Amino acid sequence: MKTFNFYKIIALFVAATFVVSCVQDDEFDIPNTAVEAPNLEGDVITIDALYNALQQEIANNGNETLTYAESNLFIEGYVVSNDEAGNFFEEIIMQDKASNPTRGVRVLIDVSPLFTYVEFGRKAYVKLDGLTVGFSNGVLTLGIQDGTSAEKIPEALLGEYLIRDPEVATIEPKVLTFSDFNDDNVNQYIRLNNVQFEASQVLGDNPQTYAGGAEDQFDGERVLESCESGQTVVFSTSTFADYKSLLLPAGSGTLDGLLTKNFFGEEFNVTVNDPTTVALDNDERCDPEQVDCGLATATGSNVLFTDFFETQAQNSPITGNGWTNFIEEGTESWEAYSDTGTNASLGISARMGSFNSGDDSSIGWLVTPAIDFDAQEGETFSFQSSNSFSDGSEMQVLISLDWDGTAANIPSANWSELPAAFIVGDDDFFGDWFPSGNVSLDCIEGTGHIAFKYIGGGNADIDGTYEIDEIEIRSN
Template identity: 50%
Template sequence: MIILIVNSCVEADDFEVPDATIVEINIEGTEITINTLRGLLIQEQNNNENNFLSFSETDQYISGYVISSDESGNFFKELIVQDATSNPTTGVKILVDVNPLFTSYEFGRKIYVNLDGLTVGFDSGVLTLGIRDGGSVEKISESQMDRIIIRDSVVVNIIPLPITREEFSSEKTNLYVQLENLQFRIDEVIGEDHKTFAAEPTDEFDGERRLVFCSNRRSVIFSTSTFADFKALLLPDGRGSMDAILTYNFFGEEFNIVINDPTTIYFDSDDRCDPLYLDCGMADEQGVNIVFGDDFESQENNDPIAGNGWTNLSQEGTILWEGFDGSSGNPPFGKISAQIGSFNSGDKSTITWLITPLINFDQLVDGTLTFLTSTSFADDSILEVLVSTNWDGSTEDIDSFEWANLSAARIANNTDPFQDYIPSGVIDLSCIEGVGHLAWRYTGSGDPDFDGTYELDEIEIRSN
């Protein structure tokens, strides 16, 4: 038996609030799960090469629980529905040409969706139900809504699914998830440029910020609509957990995290997990004598970087720094450089280090560091140059040693021209005391299909 709600509305504040009368009716039909719906679509794509699956003259329906809310304006004309109140496996986005929706289909409301006349496909990378219109899935009209979407009397407590960055997958999009031990990136919340959710001059349609997981420095885009009521609020600068919906960006290429409103952000701890930063500033000129250097000309194309005292360490994943021959016409045009990238590696996580031999910083006179970097589309991967004066050479638990980011160094990024080699600048090393190591650490985004590539070359540590 399914509960059908017949509504009459009275105006209150800005919305018409339903005055619900519950009428019990029997609906004959065949229920299928949201997971089965997804499977039927994938089968249609694989067997018939169709991007969509349309339902006609069928009595099939799905049921689920609403996990989105447009009350604060961060969702618009769509319902996100998952298949269970806890430990969900599959969710679906339902496009509806009605605003607002929370007055009838609030968070936790169980609903039934008649599939007759609907089409399912992947819209912006996520499973989506709506009305077929040529080569796209469009919104269900308001006149059809009551026939297609039937709400139960049940409104339940939704228990978010605990999930790590490594567990993100397309199958887990459209689910209400719980993220632990994370914070907004330091440059977005600390200092003079403390950002809002989505009210910066450069924000268009959505404000995109970066969440960082403290356990492994993985990151994910946090997206907020520029129409959200809370867009002008400052991002919380603490550390903690968050309940949100896992989805993709508009292009269906990159995982995004979206909240219904800021009340599900629990950044209560002031104990941030920011990396250490060391900034000696920039030197006016390089030293005269090369203490350590490498142009990688002795390396072989596609072979792991070796020799010259280097430690080439894969902390997570299978990818190592390798020699890259630019003679094919890519920069550096006939030279060998060091290259790192986990694109299409299949690894769920990639952290790889290239570490110099021991350097006696106390013996450097006006010591400097220079190097070149380039990207073959960095995407969401990160390259950093670090220094440690207490690493003992152990390849186990390398994060247990103290590594500081040389923040003055310029490293190529996505805004730089494709494959141009970018000078680091002449980095002053005079504030480093003792003996230690420099390291270039590559961190993948956690999505091996979207991890980028960096090149590194012409490293020189100099002294007068």
């Protein structure tokens, strides 16, 4: 052992002497890792020009993809995705500008991870020769041509197709509201102000994680809602993300992420590179107040208010019988509706929807006449509801004890949810009608109004329709 230690010391001394003899004046040869300005042999076009070329190919030739060959063209953009946390896999998202972008594109690359090569904010170029552009999952996508589809660029060709620029820019999120969501803003880095996760997902005894639930298969889908409009959007996280088991933040605030679409390309989704940009740290949530008397076991025989809408004029706004039909935003109102098809009405029903409305936002109220809850006991409320692919639109059932009866003052009154009332959901079959249950109002004092509030818009992801019928308020 002593002999081994002696020779070990001699060896270390020789090695140290060799290293010192190779270095003069304390100068070391440091590898040059700086990215140099590329010498592109061709022309650079915008991502928007790429998009327009694809749209022209679709319009002129009916082809859903466009393949480039010997074009000597490149697109340029800034990387706004980051796969370090595992929420992106073998793809990057690029947008055309570091601030106020107009178009973005997804590039498929058979490499993981990619953040060590092109980090967030890195300016880069993509060579188009040999690539195919099309819409995959509803978003503009580039990849290697494989028949009529785009596949991932092989790892061996990474440096040939994805070319780095020395510039690493500060990306300024594009501030959007839910009503601003459209195809032009997909694949862009955005900011949503004054948002929160749905109360049922973050409050109570079983708060949800980003994507760590037993029911989460490929993605965890949570509901993000706007405190300003009440609109909602699906917040998506990969089950391969390393933060999937973190609890969702329970507060409200600001979220920076990317606008994308779901697997089927049918609905807008929001996702993030990692949780550090989910700044929902305001403890003051924007949930409406609730009045919850529970469900009644029986209903009385005294009818305080009822409407089955049979006397209403079809396809005309609901009027009469004490109703207040008020448009807060947009052009759509609650109207009488009758249909005997797959989504049949119950005779004549009341409905509201924003399909093909052209409205950025549609908010409509249908409010009952005043009910004096001190004049009797055992009040109950019931109705039937159905929908036509409600998507991201929403219907709320609310009560106010301080609305003064003036239509213009409806939005400024204090409205509370009636959580005991069952409202049809987007997952429920559109051809069925669902009873609300006998909602007890027996714990309420004073005079109040009950309202059906529709929230949606002309955008395809929030343009659903709700129908209601057989409305009754009873007491003992």
